[in-house]
Amino acid sequence: MTGVGVLGHGALGHAIAQALGSGQVPGARLVGIAGRRLSDDLECLARACDCAALDAPSALPALGARLIVEAAGASAVREHALPLLEAGCDVILMSTGALGDAALLARLKDAATAHGRKIYLPSGAIAGLDGIRAAMEAGVETVRITTRKHPRALAGSPYLDEHPLDLAGLAEARVIFEGSARDAIAGFPSNVNVSLTLATLVGSPDRVQVRIIADPHAEMTQHRIEVTAASGTMAIDVANQPSPLNPRSSWLAALSAIAMVRQLVAPIWIG
Ligand SMILES: NC(=O)C1=CN([C@@H]2O[C@H](COP(=O)(O)OP(=O)(O)OC[C@H]3O[C@@H](n4cnc5c(N)ncnc54)[C@H](OP(=O)(O)O)[C@@H]3O)[C@@H](O)[C@H]2O)C=CC1
Numbered sequence: 001m002t003g004v005g006v007l008g009h010g011a012l013g014h015a016i017a018q019a020l021g022s023g024q025v026p027g028a029r030l031v032g033i034a035g036r037r038l039s040d041d042l043e044c045l046a047r048a049c050d051c052a053a054l055d056a057p058s059a060l061p062a063l064g065a066r067l068i069v070e071a072a073g074a075s076a077v078r079e080h081a082l083p084l085l086e087a088g089c090d091v092i093l094m095s096t097g098a099l100g101d102a103a104l105l106a107r108l109k110d111a112a113t114a115h116g117r118k119i120y121l122p123s124g125a126i127a128g129l130d131g132i133r134a135a136m137e138a139g140v141e142t143v144r145i146t147t148r149k150h151p152r153a154l155a156g157s158p159y160l161d162e163h164p165l166d167l168a169g170l171a172e173a174r175v176i177f178e179g180s181a182r183d184a185i186a187g188f189p190s191n192v193n194v195s196l197t198l199a200t201l202v203g204s205p206d207r208v209q210v211r212i213i214a215d216p217h218a219e220m221t222q223h224r225i226e227v228t229a230a231s232g233t234m235a236i237d238v239a240n241q242p243s244p245l246n247p248r249s250s251w252l253a254a255l256s257a258i259a260m261v262r263q264l265v266a267p268i269w270i271g
């Protein structure tokens with residue numbers, strides 16, 4: 001039985017903790033959920049999941065966690081991923097935007113190597129990373145992701161402070177950003193982690209081009225990934241139900257973390 005801890009109890013953390021706490025993944029045992037502070041919401045979730053509620057993840061290893069699922073934000077990755085690796089835990093990271101910081105990524109990889117641990121990046125709200133990984137063996141030339149979300153999922157993004165736009169008044173779909181994954185994650189830190197997952201796979205946030213479309217008619221969040229490679233081309237389209245708790249995040253992202261835990265504890269690896 002692998003002890004698992006969850007960091008974050010928002011939209012993704014809730015769904016991941018509930019799945020693990022209810023025994024949906026045989027072989028994985030949820031030992032605790034950590035937030036920034038204890039709250040009624042966190043304690044209620046932990047009670048429902050029959051595990052500990054914590055105000056920091058540092059106590060998770062002592063509770064028996066060997067695998068931590070981070071679903072808390074880039075600041076949590078910066079603060080907690082390194083000490084958790086050093087404490088002997090493998091980490092699944094959802095807030096992959098943090099990895100746009102090359103120095104942080106290098107420190108995390110060094111710590112994982114030194115302590116014999118692994119850092120896992122789930123496919124999150126997209127698909128097709130297996131195919132892109134295979135294509136990279138012969139060389140990937142271009143990677144582009146187009147993300148289409150309802151304006152309510154994009155409101156409040158830092159990019160809009162400097163490029164004001166009446167999102168609520170949009171009548172038609174509009175391209176609101178085009179640029180590198182590096183610039184995209186700085187401007188939309190809660191919306192395009194997927195572009196940094198792609199960038200981490202292909203080696204640099206400057207190698208992934210991002211286009212963001214605000215679409216008042218979009219009921220689903222859509223991501224289209226286009227790749228040109230020596231081996232051929234790929235076009236991957238995903239249309240996701242937004243999480244009922246947070247319209248910025250796709251439900252599929254939480255499911256990808258649960259599926260990754262299942263894959264890690266299973267005796268067979270597919271894909
Ligand atoms: N890789 C992917 O494909 C995807 C990644 N994401 C990313 O996953 C993460 C989780 O998403 P989601 O659940 O929707 O976000 P939410 O905003 O719904 O929840 C975030 C949770 O993390 C907690 N938190 C924030 N900072 C810290 C910290 N430093 N230490 C501990 N807990 C912290 C928050 O607590 P509090 O209530 O105290 O603020 C809250 O409980 C986000 O970074 C999001 O951008 C989302 C979708 C797809």
Ligand SMILES: O=C([O-])CC(=O)C(=O)O
Nearest residue numbers: 125191192193194249250
């Ligand atoms: O959930 C999504 O569709 C994508 C997302 O928010 C992210 O990558 O940060």
